[in-house]
Amino acid sequence: KQWYQRRVRGLGLYSRDIDITDGDNVRGFAAAAGVADSEALLEFSRGPEARQQLIDNTTEALESKCFGAPWYVVTNPATGRREKFIGHDRDEMLGWKIGNEYK
DSSP: OOHHIIIIITTTTTTSOOOTTSHHHHHHHHHHTTOSOHHHHHHHHTSHHHHHHHHHHHHHHHHTTOOSSSEEEEEOTTTOOEEEEESGGGHHHHHHHHTOOOO
């Protein structure tokens, strides 16, 4: 249930000086996150769909006035209200909002 810790924070995507454009690093992240086919992920990441998703995500980030990373926008299912979180110091609050205990 602590997906954000295991799959993002635990991988060091933001806290270490790791080149996320290096294929071997991407394969390592994918394996640690439990992705079954890291080669398919890497291939997808180089294609037009991923490029468009990056453009869409960047546009959404700019529209939500994103000013740093990691940046999360979460819709509270109970209220429908969109809430913004920035930084690892907010991981516990993010987990609480999505219904996962932070450990």
